[in-house]
Amino acid sequence: MTAPDKNPPATLSDGVVHWLINGTRDERFIDNIFAEMCNRLQQAGIPLKRSTVHILIHHPQWLGARMMWSDGMREAEIARVDFDVRERSEYIGSSANEIHDGAAEVRERLEQDRSLGRKHALYDEMREKGLTDYVAWPLYHTLGKRHLVTFATDRPGGFDDAHVAALKNVLPVLALVSEIRVKNRLARTLLETYVGAHAGELILAGATRRGTGTTVRAAIMICDLRDFTKISDNWPRDDVIDLLNDYFDAMSEPIARHGGEILKFIGDGLLAIFPLSEPNACANLLHAVTEARVAMAALNARNNGTGRAPLNYGIGVHVGDVMYGNIGSSSRLDFTVIGPAVNMASRLEALTKQVGRPVLLSRDFAELVQPKFELERVGKYEVRGFSDPIELFAFQPDTGT
Structure with a gap:
């Protein structure tokens, strides 16, 4: 009987995973890490054109935040998400809706006849921008908290199996790296909410x-x-x-x-x-x-x-x-x-x-x-x-x- 291979197969993103583990400890903000990760995935040979991360955050004024990276961007765009988003058409029937309802993966091949695919404005928008393939996965944080990460390409034929395997390879490490930063930001936000910005800074500094x-x-x-x-x-x-x-x-x-x-x-x-x-x-x-x-x-x-x-x-x-x-x-x-x-x-x-x-x-x-x-x-x-x-x-x- 052949012993199982203890080493997982190599993927295109192994270098990116190594960087996420060892090269991000001095970076405070997850949006900067996210943008650099996307650029590194491109350099590793993955035809990435667009990517987003959606994080649920406890804040008195908004439900969460969306970070979006597109080809050529050195920094991610950040948008706040209102509490009532789940009642709006932009959310209902979206990949975020499916993931938050328990889906383990949402894959939409945008080159196929749109009558055969999912019906949502997001997919129509991506087709109009020339994107050919889209995949969304849950990003798991501690105690079952589920966030969302998405990737899209304009490569004819979409992502191949090696690309998908490489993208999946970064998810566990991205989850760990993002959770640390999100919790740091959450601690700062809660302190600002309850004691004010200046007092919050002093408390975080050890006062x-x-x-x-x-x-x-x-x-x-x-x-x-x-x-x-x-x-x-x-x-x-x-x-x-x-x-x-x-x-x-x-x-x-x-x-x-x-x-x-x-x-x-x-x-x-x-x-x-x-x-x-x-x-x-x-x-x-x-x-x-x-x-x-x-x-x-x-x-x-x-x-x-x-x-x-x-x-x-x-x-x-x-x-x-x-x-x-x-x-x-x-x-x-x-x-x-x-x-x-x-x-x-x-x-x-x-x-x-x-x-x-x-x-x-x-x-x-x-x-x-x-x-x-x-x-x-x-x-x-x-x-x-x-x-x-x-x-x-x-x-x-x-x-x-």
Whole structure:
């Protein structure tokens, strides 16, 4: 009886597999590896014309990403995939649909009479571009997660058996290499989603020890929604969630656009900082407030059309030194800012109800933006936790509403 051959038969892609294993450890991004892999497959004699990788990613705004390489490209094109893609014609009946439903392979010989093949716009599009053969396979990650990789050629007669064997040969290694990068990207995305981009970078760089932090001079902004308890008691749960999300969108997007960092959402409030190390930080904060007020006015107009009462809010702004770092228990940390300056911003936000102004600024902050911004002096007020009265200024931007 002949012993089985322990060495798999050589394929055209053996050199590419060796490079994927040994030559990609210093490359951080999977799209760069993917594009280089496709070019190397071409150089190895595989008539590759087009290739894609489709990755499912947990992200609050999109379902996944598609990387596409075509002949002559040094870099892959990346497109985000929306959550509702599975309800659209571009997905229904596609190779991605078949693979995600459990198919082990989708092969479409594009040279054959199209009446005999699969019916989907993707295949018609590839025929029009002169492609002759197309194959799609699952890309398996840990715990049964299935992604998708596709290859297409314009070679007359399509891929031959040696080409197909070579392409299959790269799949297990591509799966390992891509999973590492995708999980790294996922970790970064989740940190950006939950703690912000800057804090996420610090955590990934190793800033995870309790009590560690730095002193940062920053403008601090605290915003809070009015009458939220009454709203949450009287509105259906899903309506309350939608309302909060719309409110946070209106407030958060201008903050991010103008260089602010949202450190946390606290129930119906948020805490954001604008580090003074960045140019025009205080002015940028007021630009963000102006745009947020416009967005809130538009949100209230939409809500009014559905019979909902307008949403009111208060914003307190101060400037000072804050401790920026890790605080918490031995097993659960929060990356945040603390200090008297944060307490002052919180007190000013609370005072907006008493003073009757939606945006209150401390004198320390006002001095950094006057006379560029027109502010209203509203007088000195006792502030809980501070011994001396604080001079307050109101900011009432012209929002055009």
